[in-house]
Amino acid sequence: xxxxxxxxxxxxxxxxxxxxxxxxxxxxxxxxxxxxxxxxxxxxxxxxxxxxxxxxxxxxxxxxxxxxxxxxxxxxxxxxxxxxxxxxxxxxxxxxxxxxxxxxxxxxxxxxxxxxxxxxxxxxxxxxxxxxxxxxxxxxxxxxxxxxxxxxxxxxxxxxxxxxxxxxxxxxxxxxxxxxxxxxxxxxxxxxxxxxxxxxxxxxxxxxxxxxxxxxxxxxxxxxxxxxxxxxxxxxxxxxxxxxxxxxxxxxxxxxxxxxxxxxxxxxxxxxxxxxxxxxxxxxxxxxxxxxxxxxxxxxxxxxxxxxxxxxxxxxxxxxxxxxxxxxxxxxxxxxxxxxxxxxxxxxxxxxxxxxxxxxxxxxxxxxxxxxxxxxxxxxxxxxxxxxxxxxxxxxxxxxxxxxxxxxxxxxxxxxxxxxxxxxxxxxxxxxxxxxxxxxxxxxxxx
Ligand SMILES: NC(=O)c1ccc[n+]([C@@H]2O[C@H](COP(=O)([O-])OP(=O)(O)OC[C@H]3O[C@@H](n4cnc5c(N)ncnc54)[C@H](O)[C@@H]3O)[C@@H](O)[C@H]2O)c1
Numbered sequence: 497x498x499x500x501x502x503x504x505x506x507x508x509x510x511x512x513x514x515x516x517x518x519x520x521x522x523x524x525x526x527x528x529x530x531x532x533x534x535x536x537x538x539x540x541x542x543x544x545x546x547x548x549x550x551x552x553x554x555x556x557x558x559x560x561x562x563x564x565x566x567x568x569x570x571x572x573x574x575x576x577x578x579x580x581x582x583x584x585x586x587x588x589x590x591x592x593x594x595x596x597x598x599x600x601x602x603x604x605x606x607x608x609x610x611x612x613x614x615x616x617x618x619x620x621x622x623x624x625x626x627x628x629x630x631x632x633x634x635x636x637x638x639x640x641x642x643x644x645x646x647x648x649x650x651x652x653x654x655x656x657x658x659x660x661x662x663x664x665x666x667x668x669x670x671x672x673x674x675x676x677x678x679x680x681x682x683x684x685x686x687x688x689x690x691x692x693x694x695x696x697x698x699x700x701x702x703x704x705x706x707x708x709x710x711x712x713x714x715x716x717x718x719x720x721x722x723x724x725x726x727x728x729x730x731x732x733x734x735x736x737x738x739x740x741x742x743x744x745x746x747x748x749x750x751x752x753x754x755x756x757x758x759x760x761x762x763x764x765x766x767x768x769x770x771x772x773x774x775x776x777x778x779x780x781x782x783x784x785x786x787x788x789x790x791x792x793x794x795x796x797x798x799x800x801x802x803x804x805x806x807x808x809x810x811x812x813x814x815x816x817x818x819x820x821x822x823x824x825x826x827x828x829x830x831x832x833x834x835x836x837x838x839x840x841x842x843x844x845x846x847x848x849x850x851x852x853x854x855x856x857x858x859x860x861x862x863x864x865x866x867x868x869x870x871x872x873x874x875x876x877x878x879x880x881x882x883x884x885x886x887x888x889x890x891x892x893x894x895x896x897x898x899x900x901x902x903x904x905x906x907x908x909x910x911x912x913x914x915x916x917x918x919x920x921x922x923x924x925x926x927x928x929x930x931x932x933x934x935x936x937x938x939x940x941x942x943x
Contacts, residue, residue, distance in 0.1 A: 507586055507623065508693045511538045519543055519585035521610055523553065525560045525838065526627060526662045527591030529673050532563050533698040535573045541585050542573040550577045561837050562666060582617035587694060588624045591662065595768060600775045602631065604638060611639045615646025618655055625658040625691055629773050631717055631780040632710040635659045656687035659709045660695060661716030667836030674700045681712035720773040721791050726760045728794035731801050734762035734943045745926045745942060762943045763925055764843035765798040766832035771841055802846020805943065809889060809922050810854055812941050816918035818888050825851060825858040826887040826910065829894025830876060831865050839869045844893045859884065864896055886912040889920035892927055900927045904936050
């Protein structure tokens, strides 16, 4: 048996005994909670390219809101942006972004870059586990060759590789890293066993051992594609019911009384998972000569919802005899999902852009989002929630708790005190009490 192999068989024990370290590379929404969880059991180096992010963590700030500042302050994770420190770790967990390019093809730049960084600092007997969402084949056909060429080591002999997709749901306080079954896979049985044991340290509900890496990669992209398609179906229904004058929410409520109803609702599909992962799958399918019908249709529908909602806003303004170009529209929420500060790939931007076509410059509030993110990503200057006092139309775009619990008095104050003024509410996620709102004299539209 080669020395590298021998060392690896002992890796789990050596990690637990703190003779070796784990590195978590890419400390965002996914990587940071993993690093913190592992640090409760083993020594962890937390590496990120962004010096600014590392400084935040070092000063006890959790910009993702996933674990909170207190936890960051108390964690033993050794935060660093110095690549050579990766040499001190034998088990590497990779959680860098996997976005799409403007043409919706996979952008593998970060995962290739991180593979080069780890490769240059890889030592014999190490294991590298990728967690970033990818299409089947990326780990073995893209990442392993880079690790090998940068390190001069041979995968399967000198080091091993695995893939374990991340399934956390940012902002979700119920489904947490520890209580979501984790899929694990490895290049061979030996690495699978080792990787499974290491993850079992932090996953209370246990792991699912996939038979190979491609199965694990595929499972992740298709579980999100499945959600995308189901939401697209609901969005299609919402667009048809809008024409029929039938209330979608009431239909969904009635339909959901059946035991096998799927409980999806219409809405914007943004973010960097559900709105992105299907494109990874489609890309690989296309390369193999298969032109997807269902997944692509779902994507088209979901990507068009921002424009559909904006058009509904315009219709409501016209019906209320407002001068469209002068209408004061306030959008509540810009993050891609509720109760989460993440603004990446927010489809609220599509509503804003479409309104801009009609020369409406909506004001936007979001107490959860960082002003600098809204500005740098969308050129939007967020305004404080309590400064809205003269709106013609309020668009509840994101189902933040703070918006759900809004009182009619608060709503009234946001429209100002003009007698006979038509007050329009567009409730994208149907978070408000429709009957109460209508009774209070507002025009109400929901998806
Ligand atoms: N956020 C989610 O809800 C979620 C859920 C499941 C899976 N995922 C997947 O997990 C992966 C990470 O997502 P995320 O939301 O944590 O992203 P993120 O942008 O929040 O974090 C990624 C981090 O990686 C760092 N980074 C980028 N390139 C790097 C490099 N070459 N070396 C070191 N660090 C680098 C960035 O600075 C950033 O801090 C993606 O593939 C995503 O699709 C995300």
